[in-house]
Amino acid sequence: MTDPAWAYELVIVSFHSRGQLEQMLAELPPDMPVVIIDNAKGADKVHELLANRTNGRYLDSGGGKGFAKAANMGIRSSAYEYVILGNPDSRPTIEIINSLVDDLRTDRSLVTSAATMKGHDGKPELGNGGWEPTPRRVLLHVLGAHKIAPSSALFAKPVPGKSMEPEWLTGACMAVRRQTFLDLGAFDETFYVYSEDMALGRAIREAGLRQKLRTDLMVPHGAGGSGAAKTWMLQMRGASMIRYLRKHNAPAKVNAMRSMLVAGYAGRTVLSRARGREATAQEHAAYIKGLLVGPPKP
Numbered sequence: 001m002t003d004p005a006w007a008y009e010l011v012i013v014s015f016h017s018r019g020q021l022e023q024m025l026a027e028l029p030p031d032m033p034v035v036i037i038d039n040a041k042g043a044d045k046v047h048e049l050l051a052n053r054t055n056g057r058y059l060d061s062g063g064g065k066g067f068a069k070a071a072n073m074g075i076r077s078s079a080y081e082y083v084i085l086g087n088p089d090s091r092p093t094i095e096i097i098n099s100l101v102d103d104l105r106t107d108r109s110l111v112t113s114a115a116t117m118k119g120h121d122g123k124p125e126l127g128n129g130g131w132e133p134t135p136r137r138v139l140l141h142v143l144g145a146h147k148i149a150p151s152s153a154l155f156a157k158p159v160p161g162k163s164m165e166p167e168w169l170t171g172a173c174m175a176v177r178r179q180t181f182l183d184l185g186a187f188d189e190t191f192y193v194y195s196e197d198m199a200l201g202r203a204i205r206e207a208g209l210r211q212k213l214r215t216d217l218m219v220p221h222g223a224g225g226s227g228a229a230k231t232w233m234l235q236m237r238g239a240s241m242i243r244y245l246r247k248h249n250a251p252a253k254v255n256a257m258r259s260m261l262v263a264g265y266a267g268r269t270v271l272s273r274a275r276g277r278e279a280t281a282q283e284h285a286a287y288i289k290g291l292l293v294g295p296p297k298p
Contacts, residue, residue, distance in 0.1 A: 001056050001079065002033070006080035008175070009033035009099050012066050015087035018044040020222065024050060025090055033080060034092070037070040075178060075186065083178050085171040089222030092173045096217045100175035103212055111181060111204050111210040112252040114174040117250050118223035123290065125221060128252030129213055130155040132202065133245060138257045142264025153195035158215040168201025169211050173219045180209070181241020192295065193233070194240035202248070224295070231286040262288055266281050 010028070014017040014021055014036050025034065033055040036046050041063035059077065061070045075083050082101050086092060095114055103113035114244030117125045128144065131156060132139055140146070141153035150157050156166040181200075184207060204211050243263070245254045264286045272281035290296075 005031070006033050006055070007080065008036055008084055008097075009055075009078045009080040009104075010084045010086055010241045011037070011071060011078065012037055012086050013037045013039060013070040013074070014044075014046050015039040016044055018046050018049070019047055020088035021046055024054070024086070027093065029094060031055055033057075035059060035074045035078065037074045039063060039065055039070050049080075055222070057190075059119060066189075068191050068193070068196040068275055069082065069185035072186045072189065075176070075181065078178060081178060083176050084178060085174045087172040087221065090173045091220040096173070096219060097175070099217060100173075100214065103214070104175055104177050106267075107210075107212075109210045110177070110212055111184070111209050112169055113198075114169040114171070114176050114178050114211070114213055115219045116160070116213065117170065117172050117214050117215040117219045119221065124158045124160060124215075124218070126157040126158045127155045128158055129169040129201070131240075132198075133166045133249075133257060133269060135253065135256050135260070138260045138271055142260055142267075144188070156242060158213065160218060161216050164213055164215055166201075166213055167205060168198045169213055171197050172221055184209075191240050192236060194237045195244040196240075198244055199247075200297070231282055232296050234283045234286040235290035238287040239295040240290075242291055242294070258291055261274060265291075 010032060010035065012142045014023065021036065028074060030052065031054050034050065034052065034053060035057040037059045038046055038063050042060060047058040050058055059073055061073060071085065082104055084097055100115060102114045104110050108246060114129070116128050119125050138155050141155065146153040146155065146157055149166065150159065156164060158164045187196040191199065201211060220262060222226050245257055269281045270282040272284060
């Protein structure tokens with residue numbers, strides 16, 4: 001059933017994210033349709049957050065399903081024409097969400113419209129989207145060329161209010177045309193977490209459809225509000241990147257791009273340690289481990 005007052009449902013995947021979810025939902029209307037897909041098997045009782053939300057739904061994924069599978073579960077079970085993907089540590093306003101949905105309503109060629117995530121410093125984050133990996137883009141990424149030319153490397157760091165057209169968009173705060181998303185195959189569930197957004201962007205482009213990044217809509221983002229350790233997530237990010245590269249590139253090209261990434265992040269690891277930033281060094285090292293040996297053990 002749907003509430004005729006609403007055209008969309010907010011879809012949130014939670015993994016030990018109760019504290020973040022409490023803050024997020026407190027800023028949104030109590031009757032907004034929301035579905036929480038719990039990837040922690042009820043460990044932090046996030047279902048309680050929906051007790052007073054008239055249009056709230058709770059889905060227990062069974063635990064450990066990863067983002068792509070859990071998000072697909074919420075989207076497939078939704079009865080609304082549009083869905084909003086939101087990270088527990090994002091803080092969109094109702095006005096921003098409505099603007100994203102309006103984009104889809106007025107342009108039938110759009111499959112997704114995403115807001116720009118900003119960090120604690122108020123600046124756009126690196127990774128609001130990006131471009132298809134190529135050896136040239138990988139090289140420019142490890143050299144830090146995005147700091148000079150924001151559209152030159154792998155990941156997008158938008159300039160507020162300045163148009164940018166990445167080839168894929170992050171789902172931290174994204175409006176999605178539900179049926180078209182499903183027709184395109186939904187998120188690729190071979191990705192546990194990370195790179196499923198890259199794969200979706202590829203599917204949208206190959207279908208001759210479009211996506212939009214709203215650089216004029218800035219949403220605060222905590223960058224990592226789940227219960228997973230950051231080094232675990234960085235190793236998974238590296239593993240997912242290699243999985244994506246292997247799906248769409250010849251082995252020689254994959255090896256070239258992996259070698260450049262390993263060399264680049266090895267240099268960053270050494271530099272971080274020299275500056276006394278051990279936590280950052282460990283994160284870079286975890287990414288390298290993902291590139292070389294694959295995902296961490298469950």
